[in-house]
Amino acid sequence: MSETRGILRHGAYVPHHRLRRxxxxxxxxxxxxxxxxxxxxxxEDTTTIGVExxxxxxxxxxxxEGPTSLWFATADPAYLDKTNATAIHAxxxxxxxxxxxxxxxxxxxxxxxxxxALAGGGRTLVVTSDRRGGLPTGADEREGGDxxxxxxxxxAADGPLAAELLGTASATxxxxxxxxxxxxDRSRTWEERFGEGAYLELGRDAFARALxxxxxxxxxxxxxxxxxxxxRAVRSIGGRLGVPDGALVDDLQRQIGTTGTAHPWLVLxxxxxxxxxxxxxxxxxxxxGADAIVLRTGDAVAQRRPERTVxxxxxxxxxxxxxxxxxxxxxxxxxxxxxxxxxxxxxxAIDRRLEWKLAFVGSRDRSTGLIHLPPSRxxxxxxxIDDMEPVPMADVAATIVxxxxxxxxxxxxxxxxxxxxxxxxxxxxxxxxxxxTADELAIGSRVEMTFRRLSTAEGxxxxxxxxxxxxxxxx
Amino acid sequence: MAxxxxxxxxxxVSVSCTAFGERFDKSLDDLMLEASVECLDGAGIGxxxxxxxWLGVANSGMSGxxxxxxxxxxxxxxxxxxxxxxxxxxxxxxxxxxxxxxxxDVAMAVGAEKVKDSGYQGLPAPLPPNDGTTxxxxxxxxxxxxxxxxxxxxxxxxAELRRVLATxxxxxxxxxxxxxxxxxxxxxxxxxICNAMAIAGQLGVxxxxxxxxxxxxxxxxxxxxxxxxxDKPLYVKALSMVAGNASGNLDPGYDYTTFPEIVxxxxxxxxxxxxxxxxxxxxxxxxxDCFTPTELVLYEDLGFCPAGTGWQEVLAGTFDLEGDxxxxxxxxxxxxxxxxxxxxxxxxxECWLQLRGEAPEDRRITTADRGLALTHNLGGYPGxxxxxxxxxGNALG
Numbered sequence: 001m002s003e004t005r006g007i008l009r010h011g012a013y014v015p016h017h018r019l020r021r022x023x024x025x026x027x028x029x030x031x032x033x034x035x036x037x038x039x040x041x042x043x044e045d046t047t048t049i050g051v052e053x054x055x056x057x058x059x060x061x062x063x064x065e066g067p068t069s070l071w072f073a074t075a076d077p078a079y080l081d082k083t084n085a086t087a088i089h090a091x092x093x094x095x096x097x098x099x100x101x102x103x104x105x106x107x108x109x110x111x112x113x114x115x116x117a118l119a120g121g122g123r124t125l126v127v128t129s130d131r132r133g134g135l136p137t138g139a140d141e142r143e144g145g146d147x148x149x150x151x152x153x154x155x156a157a158d159g160p161l162a163a164e165l166l167g168t169a170s171a172t173x174x175x176x177x178x179x180x181x182x183x184x185d186r187s188r189t190w191e192e193r194f195g196e197g198a199y200l201e202l203g204r205d206a207f208a209r210a211l212x213x214x215x216x217x218x219x220x221x222x223x224x225x226x227x228x229x230x231x232r233a234v235r236s237i238g239g240r241l242g243v244p245d246g247a248l249v250d251d252l253q254r255q256i257g258t259t260g261t262a263h264p265w266l267v268l269x270x271x272x273x274x275x276x277x278x279x280x281x282x283x284x285x286x287x288x289g290a291d292a293i294v295l296r297t298g299d300a301v302a303q304r305r306p307e308r309t310v311x312x313x314x315x316x317x318x319x320x321x322x323x324x325x326x327x328x329x330x331x332x333x334x335x336x337x338x339x340x341x342x343x344x345x346x347x348x349a350i351d352r353r354l355e356w357k358l359a360f361v362g363s364r365d366r367s368t369g370l371i372h373l374p375p376s377r378x379x380x381x382x383x384x385i386d387d388m389e390p391v392p393m394a395d396v397a398a399t400i401v402x403x404x405x406x407x408x409x410x411x412x413x414x415x416x417x418x419x420x421x422x423x424x425x426x427x428x429x430x431x432x433x434x435x436x437t438a439d440e441l442a443i444g445s446r447v448e449m450t451f452r453r454l455s456t457a458e459g460x461x462x463x464x465x466x467x468x469x470x471x472x473x474x475x
Numbered sequence: 476m477a478x479x480x481x482x483x484x485x486x487x488v489s490v491s492c493t494a495f496g497e498r499f500d501k502s503l504d505d506l507m508l509e510a511s512v513e514c515l516d517g518a519g520i521g522x523x524x525x526x527x528x529w530l531g532v533a534n535s536g537m538s539g540x541x542x543x544x545x546x547x548x549x550x551x552x553x554x555x556x557x558x559x560x561x562x563x564x565x566x567x568x569x570x571x572x573x574x575x576x577x578x579x580d581v582a583m584a585v586g587a588e589k590v591k592d593s594g595y596q597g598l599p600a601p602l603p604p605n606d607g608t609t610x611x612x613x614x615x616x617x618x619x620x621x622x623x624x625x626x627x628x629x630x631x632x633x634a635e636l637r638r639v640l641a642t643x644x645x646x647x648x649x650x651x652x653x654x655x656x657x658x659x660x661x662x663x664x665x666x667x668i669c670n671a672m673a674i675a676g677q678l679g680v681x682x683x684x685x686x687x688x689x690x691x692x693x694x695x696x697x698x699x700x701x702x703x704x705x706d707k708p709l710y711v712k713a714l715s716m717v718a719g720n721a722s723g724n725l726d727p728g729y730d731y732t733t734f735p736e737i738v739x740x741x742x743x744x745x746x747x748x749x750x751x752x753x754x755x756x757x758x759x760x761x762x763x764d765c766f767t768p769t770e771l772v773l774y775e776d777l778g779f780c781p782a783g784t785g786w787q788e789v790l791a792g793t794f795d796l797e798g799d800x801x802x803x804x805x806x807x808x809x810x811x812x813x814x815x816x817x818x819x820x821x822x823x824x825e826c827w828l829q830l831r832g833e834a835p836e837d838r839r840i841t842t843a844d845r846g847l848a849l850t851h852n853l854g855g856y857p858g859x860x861x862x863x864x865x866x867x868g869n870a871l872g
Contacts (some may be wrong), residue, residue: 338596345607353606372725374608380722402624402731404676406616410598418612420858421622422727430610430620430724432860443627452609462607 006164006295008065009152011057012254012269013049014313016435016468017320021142027322031137037257038148039129039320040411042328042450043434046074048463050129050217051451053093053262056308057269058092058125059395065159067092067125069109070100073109074129075261077102078453080182080460087463088127090331091451092357093392107229110261111283111291118165118293123154130260131345133329134186143231145257149265155355160433162272163281165293167214171206172289173198178229185331191396192232199233200240200253202290207241207282210292214280218242222279223271225249226261227264228286234258255314268381270310276413277301298412301333316471318435336437341412342455345462355390360465361451362427371427391427393449397470398423405438421447421467435468446470480747481575481869488694489517492770492824494613495689495811496658503535503589504545510690510817511546511585515681518694518704522546525694526579528553530565530570533815534600536685540583554694558637559854561716561763562586563819564863568714580696586821587690588814589859598686598815603757605613612675614765615683617856619676621768622797624731629783637677639786640767641668644681646795647764647803653838658687673732682767687812691820693827698871707831713747713866715740721856736862737776737853743777744864753778754800758845761822761828763805774802777851777864801840804829815854819863822850830869847872 018036036225040049050072058066066362070092072085089100103109116191117124132144156164177195180187189195203226221243228234238248249271251258259266259474264285277332281295298304326332355361356374363375366387370380373393378385403419417433419441433441447467454462491513493506501509507530515521530542532555539553558565563586568584590598597613610617626636645665650707651657657673663681671679693706701708718735719736750756760777764770779800780793788794792800805811805825808818826848828834852863 023667062839201850251759299508338594340595340601342611343602345605349604349606353608357606357608370726375726380720380725381718402620402627404612404616404623406612406620406675407671408613408615408675409611416612416616418616418620420724420731426727428725428727428729443623464608 004156004164005154006159006298008123008154008159008325009057009061009304010150010272011053011160011308012147012149012266013052013056014038014147014310014311015044015049016318017041019320019322019325020208023322024137028137033142034185035254037142038145038147038259038317039325039328041242041434043451043454043466045078045461046129046131047078047087048451049087049146049148050074050127051117053129053150054088054092054125054127056306057150057152058377059307067094067098068122069098070094070127071103071113072101072127072129073103073113073261074105075105076131077104079161086388087358090354093355093359106288107261108285108289109289110265111285111287114153114293115168115170115291117153118168118263123152123158125264126153127149128262128265130262132258132260133134138186140187143253143257145260147256147266149262149269151265160303161298162301162304163295163297166216166280166296167210167294168292169206169209169213170289170291171202173202177287184432191274192216192230195230195345196233196236197229199228199286199290199428201418203237203286204241205232206290206292207284210282210294214294216294218281219244220280221247221282223247223275223281225251225264225267225271225281225283226286227251227258227267230286233260233286266310272297272301273305273309273311275301284350291338296346312472324413337408337410338412339408341410342457342462344457344460357464358391360394361382361392363390369426371423373427373429393423393427394465396423396425398447398467400441400443400447403433403441417441419467433468434466440469478743478747480713481571482712482747483698483710484575484768485571485695485711486698487711487823487867488696488701488703488704488708489514490691490820490824491517492656492691492821494656495814495821496688497591498688499591501688503541503587506589506688506690507542507545507585507587507594510587511583512693513695514583517567520581520704522548525581525583527551527573527582529566529569529582529584529818530555530563531584531819533557533559533560533562535587535816546720560763560813560815561819561852561854561861561863563818563821564850564852564865567693567820567823567865568863569715571711571714574695574697578701582695583692584693584695584820585690586817586819588816589688590686590814591688596686598813607704614856615678616675616767618769619678620702620731620856621772622677625768627773628730628732631786633677636786637669638665639756639789640677641665642789643764643767643770644668644809647807647809650796650804650838651806652836654806654810657806657809657810658685668815684765684808685812687814688811689814689817689821690815691824693820693823696762696794707869708831709835709867709869710871712868713744715744716862717746717862719855719860721859729760729858731857733772734776734781734823734857734860734862735852736860737773737851740862740864744866746849748866750866753849754780756845757800757847757849758827758838758842759801759804760849760851761807762802763824763852764803764809765813767799770802773851777849795839796838801842804834804838818854819850822852823865823867826847826850826867830867
């Protein structure tokens, strides 16, 4: 390896909503379980939560520190045939010269993207994202979770590393343990003893060879993260690899569930938030084989702590009822409002306003400084024409001027809460609010923008921005 | 640059209005025909005697051919106009200017809308293809934004404001109960309004205008020709229109407690008509009460009372049928519903009845001797609105 590579920046996004597992049992009369799982809202998909994770990871990075390529991995892509990474690329305002590529379909595509990015190239933003579930009462519904994680991977020359790469190894074998045919809303699994045996063997092999490559003994591993598609194998391998007591990292299963493609990297980000420098971290992913990555936390690990931590997001979630969860997953279909369904967005109209729609970039009148949302050619009040500069507003906080609840408009999850918000430093926008209930809101409440899917019509996902309350999960 | 107006240059010699309501048995053609025939009969003329037609239709169809075909008008200029919910007033305005210009002797404005064929509640308006970032809230939600902003700015307790808004709706229902052409002819008390099913924000179903089909029409001639058609014409004193630049949705300086387009429009109309104190000079006003907070703000924006005091005037009964300045003596949009193209002309119809002393006794205003009536018609939403203000009088000068 000619250059030391590793993780420059990292961040993870856990959707606001939590389903109590016990609620499943309360509804069906049995089953359920302890703890909660994270739930993407009705207006979130793997692309939108990927954008949020990437924003958390990249917040504060200058253009010269930002990604030169974007790889997006998910087992639940919003589109097939069409790349999803390009919408993330647009939301992040990355350069047109930065390739944006999907690595999709399987959970292992996440570790594949991380391994490839670590192997070489410029500054690669790997965004992993997943929305896990299955049929009601199933283990996947109960034990799954929704989340996204983003790692900016590059070389030591690109800036201080949160963690440097020491070694990797993979073990591949075609194992028919878990599968889903495109279009199905559930995965199927083989009986678990078969997969467990296979994964224990593969995991041990990859782990041992990665440590060899890194020149590390198992006893030197400070933190071991194990994640994967086979719950039982993931749970049982941790104690069999010879790492010191206490090295096994909490997998967050109890609070958010297993978030599939995103999970190893979510747990890694969570670990790095509080890790000390100079510690050996091994990430072992059991999914259609095993991938092991050995890292050592850098001196910059504390400096690279994202402003919005996983810990804070775990602390600030809000409950969602099981009925609402089933509606959001389209497993229960309540009577829709008697209003017209959303129209599809126009491809050419989107293209003309891509920066506005996907990156929430307005315009600022150079002579008056007034901010226009959406961007305008003519300044408000009859000022100059074509004397505007772009002004990115996605990361600017705002305050509610007035607000309402619309009980009538079409929504997948009525009622719609809407507000007029004024941004710090100028600019106003009437917007939909999300991740909140009416009793949390008042004139003067503080909000921030979040990337969402407003609707889907004729297979076109309509991505745009909404506002959500600023909670105590920053800093 | 100036707005000169056409005060006393043209007269209205006939106004008609169909019954408004869920007229499932009537097509748009039927409604246009009904209003047109009644209007022509009122002036004692035939279709061929009208030189030009303006048709206000917002969502029910396109082009002047709609009216030309329905009435079989041969070789006549028929122009369809649309300006959101002020569409009917826009048709009248064009007809008045056409006669004032000398281009035509007799013009007719027809406004009509067939709303109840959509199969949906409310007034869903189709959008042209767009980038998907266009707001899709209901009008009720947009106007409901006014209530909390008003309460906050003027320090009105939200529960008290709730009753003020209900009092406005109750007043309009009381007037509408005395109007045989209204959609809803039942009085509704304040408690019922306060406790009704929620629609948006603080607003319940009784805070919202109904949804109705209907049509209305008016015939316009030169002022000096008016007495050929009627002994009691109404003279056009002012016609004002402002299309907002939608800056309320961009500009943090806008606070959602007033509609600047309407303030500007009213000032222009009063200047055209020579009115200096609308509250004492107007006999009545028909205003665009699409939602109760709208009517509250309109009292202030139209200069009937100072900003921030409208809610107290409501409680004092100022705008009741027997009050200082009756507002919506016909029952308003609240009782009539809102066939978009027709509403502006429906307002004029009430001015026609009241200023000529022809309104039924149980809703006749006692202020008719002031001789001036105002119609106010708006379209759009707080922050982005078109506003029309018209003033008519029963005497020249």
